[in-house]
Amino acid sequence: MCLFPTKFCIIALTLLVFSAFSPILGSAFGQESEVINRSVFAWNLFYELMTAAIVVGVIVQGTLIYIIFRFREKKIKHEEVSG
């Protein structure tokens, strides 16, 4: 049973997401152009996205492994064939 109602969870999560990403969103919609080192910028972006991809992968795979282990099939003793 959830401690909070589902709607509250959704709204809270949405606010959390937007507050976490608001600096990036603010920058993305800004108009000022900046001087950047293109090569450094591209590699930073690559490492950032790779980190995110690995974190998501670990969470998804970890969850799968947990579920598979938690709900694994129990050992069944073979019934002796009576002849």
Add this chain to the structure above:
Amino acid sequence: MSHTTIEWLYVGAVVGVLIWVGAIAWDAERLIGETPEDAITIKVTAQQWFWTFEHPDGTKEIGELTVKVGKVYKFDVTAKDVIHAFNIPVHAVMIDAVPGRINHIWFAPDQPGEYLIQCREYCGLLHYQMRATLIVEA
């Protein structure tokens, strides 16, 4: 925690990741696409199989381009014959050079030295020799 809550949390997390990736992609596009205002424009013309560079004062260089550290340069890239691609690998600069069209790209060198400029679109027999030198002066 009920199944419904878990599912909505999962949906929220996926949407959050998509928003985040979209926002940084948008930001990257803006930073790379928008040329800074104080950029010096250099006209780059590609033809089989060499590069010509024209500075704002009208001086031309063939096979080498001289720039200075700390300045921002905007390249107006075009071609005379077939499609080429203007590429400075070290500075992550690459854009197509297309006849009848002017494409734009900018960069700001921060280290003096000599760097490779090459054609990155197969353009004929001597494509592999279509190179030039970028000279970055302090």
